[in-house]
Amino acid sequence: AQKVTQAQTEISVVEKEDVTLDCVYETRDTTYYLFWYKQPPSGELVFLIRRNSFDEQNEISGRYSWNFQKSTSSFNFTITASQVVDSAVYFCALSGDNTGKLIFGQGTTLQVKP
Amino acid sequence: DTEVTQTPKHLVMGMTNKKSLKCEQHMGHRAMYWYKQKAKKPPELMFVYSYEKLSINESVPSRFSPECPNSSLLNLHLHALQPEDSALYLCASSQGRQGFSNIQYFGAGTRLSVL
Numbered sequence: 001a002q003k004v005t006q007a008q009t010e011i012s013v014v015e016k017e018d019v020t021l022d023c024v025y026e027t028r029d030t031t032y033y034l035f036w037y038k039q040p041p042s043g044e045l046v047f048l049i050r051r052n053s054f055d056e057q058n059e060i061s062g063r064y065s066w067n068f069q070k071s072t073s074s075f076n077f078t079i080t081a082s083q084v085v086d087s088a089v090y091f092c093a094l095s096g097d098n099t100g101k102l103i104f105g106q107g108t109t110l111q112v113k114p
Numbered sequence: 115d116t117e118v119t120q121t122p123k124h125l126v127m128g129m130t131n132k133k134s135l136k137c138e139q140h141m142g143h144r145a146m147y148w149y150k151q152k153a154k155k156p157p158e159l160m161f162v163y164s165y166e167k168l169s170i171n172e173s174v175p176s177r178f179s180p181e182c183p184n185s186s187l188l189n190l191h192l193h194a195l196q197p198e199d200s201a202l203y204l205c206a207s208s209q210g211r212q213g214f215s216n217i218q219y220f221g222a223g224t225r226l227s228v229l
Contacts, residue, residue: 033215043202045157045220052215091156099170100145100208100216104156 002027004094006105013082014113021077021108023092029053032096034068034075039107040088051075082112117141118221120205126227129195135224137188137205146188147218148180149204157204163188195228202226 003026013019025034036048049059051068059066063080079086089109093102118139127133137146145164149157162170163182177199179191188205202223208216 035217037220042222043204043225044222045204045206047217047219050215050217095215100147100162100164100218101159101170102157102218107154107156 002029002094002096002103004092004103004105006090006092006108008108009106010109010111012111012113015084016081017112018078018080019082019110019112021079021090021092021110023075023077023105025073025075025092025094027094027096029096032094035093035095035102036066036075036077037091037093038088039091045091048077079110082110084112084114086110087112118205118207118219120203120221120224122224123222124225124227126229127192127195128229129197131195132191132193134192135190135203135205135226137190137207137221138186139207139219140186141207141209141219142185143207143209143219144185145208145210145216146182147206147208148188148190149206149220151202151204151223153201161190192226195226197228200226200228 005024032053034051037045039045056068065078067076089107091107092105121136147162148160151157159172160174161180166182177194181189204223206218206220208218
């Protein structure tokens with residue numbers, strides 16, 4: 001069975017703090033993809049990153065960075081120097097078969113206070 | 115441009131009404147999806163269309179009826195809904211045939227209230 005766990009339900013930080021959102025996944029597939037999406041209060045899920053199971057290189061995009069570790073089945077997301085606009089619900093998701101189904105974690109609500 | 119447009123943004127309907135949700139994309143994507151999202155929960159997949167054919171129905175009640183008239187358009191017809199169907203309905207699309215590597219791009223959703 002496939003499963004994604006985001007243990008942090010809510011996180012609150014003050015602007016300019018760094019924050020890491022945890023994501024742990026379970027799958028028996030050898031080939032799979034991991035995703036992060038951001039959902040601001042407006043409702044739209046905004047795609048942030050896709051990572052395949054064979055590529056364990058960490059990735060940085062501006063203030064965002066992702067750490068993928070197959071050994072611990074984790075795909076964590078760090079926001080450096082957080083801003084109020086980063087306030088949103090963040091979902092980690094797994095796709096491991098060709099149905100196109102995304103298995104979402106429960107989401108982490110991030111509140112960045114000024 | 116990764117835009118998926120959903121209309122209407124908000125919808126209030128009675129349990130005896132018939133209404134439709136509309137989703138449109140012009141990115142040339144050939145897979146389209148409907149999700150239902152309750153407050154403080156992740157999206158739940160309802161239907162998947164691949165090349166205009168229904169490929170996945172996640173045991174959704176028949177009061178929800180999807181339709182894919184062409185590769186750019188996806189509708190969700192609603193009839194005799196229940197108050198527990200109130201939720202945010204999200205549409206998504208992805209390139210090519212449905213597949214596990216495909217990035218799904220989402221619309222802003224329709225917030226549905228059933229009275």
